[in-house]
Amino acid sequence: MEYLEKRKRGTEDKKMIKSKNKWVFALIMILLLAGIITYTNNPKQQKDEIIKIGAILPLTGATAQYGESLRDGMELAKEELEKKGLNLEIYYEDSAGDPKQAVSAYQNLKLKDTDIIVSALSRSSMALVPIANNDKIPLIMTVVSAKIEKTPYVLRFYPNDTGYADAHFSVINTTKYKKISVLYVNDEFGISLKDAIKRNAKEKGIQVVYEEDFEPGTKDYRTILLKVKETNPDAVMVVGASPAEIIGPLKTMKELELNADFFEIATALSIKSVRSQTDTEGAYTTAFPFVLSKSGNEFREQYTQKYGKEPFFAAPFGYDIVNLISQATKGKKVSGEELLNNIYGLKTFNSSNEEIQIKENGEINPALYSVKIVKGELEEVRA
Amino acid sequence: MSIVIQLLINGLIAGAIYALVSSGFSLIYSTNKFVHFAHGSTIAFSAYMLYLFFAILKFNFGFSVILAVILASILGLGMNFIVYRALRKRKAAELILLIASFGLLILFESLILIFFGADVKTIDYIKVAKGMEFFGAIITPLQIVIIIVSFMLLVSLFFLMKKTKIGKAMRAVSDNRDVAEIVGISSEKIYNWSFVIGSAIAGIAGVLVALEQNLDPTMGTGLVIKGFTAAIIGGIGSVPGAILGAFLLGLVENFGIWFLPSGYKDAIAFVLLFIFLLFRPNGILGKKKEGDRR
Numbered sequence: 099m100e101y102l103e104k105r106k107r108g109t110e111d112k113k114m115i116k117s118k119n120k121w122v123f124a125l126i127m128i129l130l131l132a133g134i135i136t137y138t139n140n141p142k143q144q145k146d147e148i149i150k151i152g153a154i155l156p157l158t159g160a161t162a163q164y165g166e167s168l169r170d171g172m173e174l175a176k177e178e179l180e181k182k183g184l185n186l187e188i189y190y191e192d193s194a195g196d197p198k199q200a201v202s203a204y205q206n207l208k209l210k211d212t213d214i215i216v217s218a219l220s221r222s223s224m225a226l227v228p229i230a231n232n233d234k235i236p237l238i239m240t241v242v243s244a245k246i247e248k249t250p251y252v253l254r255f256y257p258n259d260t261g262y263a264d265a266h267f268s269v270i271n272t273t274k275y276k277k278i279s280v281l282y283v284n285d286e287f288g289i290s291l292k293d294a295i296k297r298n299a300k301e302k303g304i305q306v307v308y309e310e311d312f313e314p315g316t317k318d319y320r321t322i323l324l325k326v327k328e329t330n331p332d333a334v335m336v337v338g339a340s341p342a343e344i345i346g347p348l349k350t351m352k353e354l355e356l357n358a359d360f361f362e363i364a365t366a367l368s369i370k371s372v373r374s375q376t377d378t379e380g381a382y383t384t385a386f387p388f389v390l391s392k393s394g395n396e397f398r399e400q401y402t403q404k405y406g407k408e409p410f411f412a413a414p415f416g417y418d419i420v421n422l423i424s425q426a427t428k429g430k431k432v433s434g435e436e437l438l439n440n441i442y443g444l445k446t447f448n449s450s451n452e453e454i455q456i457k458e459n460g461e462i463n464p465a466l467y468s469v470k471i472v473k474g475e476l477e478e479v480r481a
Numbered sequence: 482m483s484i485v486i487q488l489l490i491n492g493l494i495a496g497a498i499y500a501l502v503s504s505g506f507s508l509i510y511s512t513n514k515f516v517h518f519a520h521g522s523t524i525a526f527s528a529y530m531l532y533l534f535f536a537i538l539k540f541n542f543g544f545s546v547i548l549a550v551i552l553a554s555i556l557g558l559g560m561n562f563i564v565y566r567a568l569r570k571r572k573a574a575e576l577i578l579l580i581a582s583f584g585l586l587i588l589f590e591s592l593i594l595i596f597f598g599a600d601v602k603t604i605d606y607i608k609v610a611k612g613m614e615f616f617g618a619i620i621t622p623l624q625i626v627i628i629i630v631s632f633m634l635l636v637s638l639f640f641l642m643k644k645t646k647i648g649k650a651m652r653a654v655s656d657n658r659d660v661a662e663i664v665g666i667s668s669e670k671i672y673n674w675s676f677v678i679g680s681a682i683a684g685i686a687g688v689l690v691a692l693e694q695n696l697d698p699t700m701g702t703g704l705v706i707k708g709f710t711a712a713i714i715g716g717i718g719s720v721p722g723a724i725l726g727a728f729l730l731g732l733v734e735n736f737g738i739w740f741l742p743s744g745y746k747d748a749i750a751f752v753l754l755f756i757f758l759l760f761r762p763n764g765i766l767g768k769k770k771e772g773d774r775r
Contacts, residue, residue: 320495
């Protein structure tokens with residue numbers, strides 16, 4: 099009897115367990131289904147499907163003006179694209195214009211799984227070239243003019259060293275300028291441009307009577323320019339990486355009565371707020387089509403409306419790069435290789451600095467013009 | 482000959498700027514016995530205050546200068562009162578105070594960057610003009626003012642330290658804080674005074690540098706490194722020594738880059754520093770401490 103009762107109880111228990119199992123199974127299925135629905139509707143998941151741009155910019159330090167302007171331009175482009183329903187993520191990291199900080203910023207962005215890196219300034223960007231290429235992460239460099247060898251995953255959206263020097267040398271008066279002196283900032287940008295100036299001068303039969311480098315952030319140019327004065331040049335060509343490295347030598351030249359024409363290569367004096375800082379009358383500089391109002395007026399209007407100030411010349415580059423990436427990806431995550439192929443596939447890009455050809459060697463170089471400052475305004479120099 | 486005079490003048494101008502930095506820096510060090518690197522941020526703060534009052538708010542130039550110097554002085558006092566005094570109360574070592582000063586330097590640089598932006602600024606009070614001829618060399622009126630102010634500071638600080646009650650108290654705290662306390666000198670009061678005077682000098686330096694060069698948020702860092710170098714060359718803790726060290730540094734740098742590429746300017750400064758550290762570690766006017774074995 100006892101055995102039968104036990105067996106009966108056992109059968110009932112088994113039935114109960116079976117019925118319980120059904121409920122547990124149903125619950126698991128419901129939870130799984132809910133999980134799948136939630137997962138597919140999860141914004142994070144959506145976030146993983148959109149393109150992520152990492153931007154390594156000099157947001158602090160002597161060249162922070164470039165970084166801030168590029169970021170403003172990038173944010174403006176992002177905002178406009180969002181209005182059109184095209185979403186992308188931009189992560190900013192500060193390089194402070196320093197190669198070590200740029201590499202560390204790159205590692206941070208890599209952890210965030212960014213699809214493409216944008217970096218600015220020669221001195222910090224050059225350190226990223228081999229790493230990005232090795233990791234097969236596309237790198238678009240801007241405000242970078244230093245000489246670089248063709249590297250598969252690296253693009254430059256800016257004039258190169260030759261482009262900068264050509265702007266002045268294509269229109270320079272070879273009968274007026276027989277002897278020139280070159281002052282350049284001691285970094286990749288300065289050295290590359292100095293070499294380009296020397297190449298151009300040689301071709302034009304102009305003698306470089308003196309060349310000297312100065313350290314980034316130099317404030318005192320008196321003794322350097324005293325050495326230049328001793329060589330009695332017809333023109334002094336200055337390659338500085340920040341506006342202060344242009345204004346400083348120009349101011350000191352006037353104080354020391356160094357009677358030679360002043361040629362600035364790095365476009366700093368093309369910005370009104372920079373050239374209004376000191377007496378720049380008669381100085382030569384280079385200017386982008388955007389600065390000369392030849393193009394990009396729509397961008398200028400939107401930028402001024404959003405930020406309440408005129409854009410610095412670096413700002414349209416930030417804006418254009420984000421637009422170029424969005425055109426190449428349509429805002430969707432693609433592999434590095436596909437992204438590059440899509441960019442090359444565009445062939446040309448209608449930028450804020452006129453239409454630019456996308457060359458197969460990774461160069462996307464906007465035009466530059468030689469200009470003279472006359473009554474505070476920019477006057478294009480013609481041959 | 483005119484080249485030598487021009488180099489001499491260039492060296493004096495650079496030295497005068499360094500002297501303005503190193504004198505205040507050294508004054509603070511002599512009593513507080515720690516390296517106040519945030520002195521650089523006081524210089525930058527004063528320069529930007531002048532820019533704010535004169536260029537933005539369009540105040541009278543003289544009034545703007547006075548306001549900038551007073552605010553620099555208050556900033557120095559505030560740093561001592563809020564940060565350093567609190568750390569001293571916790572018996573913090575000199576190294577902790579040094580790290581705190583670095584923190585303050587970075588903090589104020591960042592604040593200037595946030596409020597004023599990174600673009601280069603100049604104070605357009607004295608128009609750029611051709612300099613005046615002086616024995617074949619060229620010097621501008623502002624550069625003459627910088628040299629004169631620096632020499633006046635040298636004399637004033639000498640009298641302040643030697644002849645005034647507060648100067649004597651500062652020297653007493655500098656020599657031996659505990660003994661000074663026993664004779665009734667409040668070391669905390671002296672620390673405050675050294676920050677007030679030292680930061681006011683930094684304020685004057687900031688104003689003159691702003692007029693001579695350009696403004697950027699990091700302008701104080703480079704200056705304080707040169708000021709620190711000058712203070713060691715002159716004898717750390719000796720205010721007149723720091724001023725002499727500054728002039729020597731300015732002259733050696735400028736004569737040095739006449740013969741060498743200008744990229745070696747900082748290297749020249751640090752070679753001079755090494756020479757002093759090796760052969761005269763107490764600097765030009767620094768006192769030998771008891772127990773120094775040479």
